[in-house]
Amino acid sequence: MVLLKMKFTQQRRVRLAQGLWLLSWLAVMCGTFVFCLGVYLKTELLRRDEVMDNAEIHVVPNILMMVGLASIGTNWVASRVCQDSLDASRFPRWKAFLLAWFVVATLLCFLLVAVVVLSYALQGRLEESLKVGLRNGIRFYKDTDVPGRCFQKETIDRLQMEFRCCGNNNFKDWFEVQWVSNRYLDFTSKDVKDRIRSNVDGRYLLDGVPFSCCNPASPRPCLMYSLTDNGAHHSYDYQSEELNLHSRGCRQALIDYYMGLMNSTGPGVLSVILIQMSVILSLRYLQTAVEAAMALEDPEGDSEGYILEKGLKETFEDLKVKALILLKFGQVNPDAEESPEAADAEKAADNTTEKAAATPSS
Incomplete structure (x- = not known):
């Protein structure tokens, strides 16, 4: 069963591409904000480095800076995909790349959630x-x-x-x-x-x-x-x-100051997560709708877009099967046929055993 299927006309696909282009550039600005926030927090921690005995707290600004830079890159790519989405000659080149894009963009959202959790969890440290x-x-x-x-x-x-x-x-x-x-x-x-x-x-x-x-x-x-x-x-x-x-x-005094800084990142980071998720969902609809129109060989006709081709349960099972295949990749198949040399060696050993058994003892 297709998950969250929607019907798109040519006009709706154009509007989706235009809105997603604006949304992706907003996400680029949010990524810049997250990166600057990480730099500021890192600078404030380094200023008081002489009165700190543990460097684990630096993981929060480090993740913010890494996610900020990655968000800038991924959302810039999303803006380019929007520009090529309505061009039948240019969009197919993104098809193989989009799967990796969705994986990276989703991972960024999880990392941002981890930042919010760590901001509160590291108070004791x-x-x-x-x-x-x-x-x-x-x-x-x-x-x-x-x-x-x-x-x-x-x-x-x-x-x-x-x-x-x-x-x-x-x-x-x-x-x-x-x-x-x-x-x-x-x-x-x-x-x-x-x-x-x-x-x-x-x-x-x-x-x-x-x-x-x-x-x-x-x-x-x-x-x-x-x-x-x-x-x-x-x-x-x-x-x-x-x-x-x-x-x-x-x-x-320092705990109140630093926890105030980290806690203030919470609402901002949550807003960035919502914007990033909107970009992911919108780009997924645009991708499936454009690919469906091209498959019908009618770029200007109606098409259907969706989030997942199957339901959540079926998708999870497919991913599990693919993971198992990757884990077993390269292993020797126990049911494989033996080589001719191995078969000859085994037959000769059997003959020797039979002769030894038939010879009477002196």
């Missing part, structure tokens, strides 16, 4: 990646003289100021690491010596944070040191007063 990356970034904050880490301080400071955040989870993360380099410490000072001796690892720990944690919207001047000492500042209560620091951790 993104969070874990940022957790480890920010923890290392804060730990190496002081290593401005170490090759490979000399820009870590600038990266963390810019990150905290841009996203209005402090630390990994919150500002207390800075209390657990030595973020002041030894080259800026006066080891003859009693306070420095006491702080180093009081720590098991011999680190100079502070109940303070870098300047980039300060909230410029706070009316009070920035308090960077002695944050847990109520007596160190006038009219100050660590437990009850709202500190003039950014309260949100940088991990949560």
Whole structure:
């Protein structure tokens, strides 16, 4: 049974070809949008690469860029097919190529659906990646003289100021690491010596944070040191007063930012999927309608177009049979006839066995 059969006159085929030409160029623009979206997301991830410990999240922009480029190419080909569809001398050259086109275009739709799913599924990986990356970034904050880490301080400071955040989870993360380099410490000072001796690892720990944690919207001047000492500042209560620091951790700030970017791709990508599916279905109708008209040797007469020549069940069974044939292709047929040499060798072996059995034992 033919699936979704429709009747087309010459005028309807012309209108279908014209509409499909416009739709295919719209799909080319959508492919360009998807590619640019992937490039932008890739750039944003690379900008924060120093505070990320896992590269799996890059699979989303990579797929977007690949699908965008492939979509541009396939839909440009669809526009060329539309131009040649009403020319009996030029359309047959596309007949063998269209099957591969339908396979590629359908695969692109599945990849776009995978992008939408991955955008939500990779949130846990993104969070874990940022957790480890920010923890290392804060730990190496002081290593401005170490090759490979000399820009870590600038990266963390810019990150905290841009996203209005402090630390990994919150500002207390800075209390657990030595973020002041030894080259800026006066080891003859009693306070420095006491702080180093009081720590098991011999680190100079502070109940303070870098300047980039300060909230410029706070009316009070920035308090960077002695944050847990109520007596160190006038009219100050660590437990009850709202500190003039950014309260949100940088991990949560970056997760909200990147998930916002990825989630915003969802509606756009779904729209591209709908347009791509419309191109696939329209081109299939145009192909079958034009081929039917040519088979009747009446290019200007009425013809029928359809999506599948058989029903879904029959089509699936045919594909399964073809797949099995391809899997068995090249294997030796067990029912094949034996070669003459093999038959002679087997007959000689049988004769030798019979003679040996007939000879009496001594």
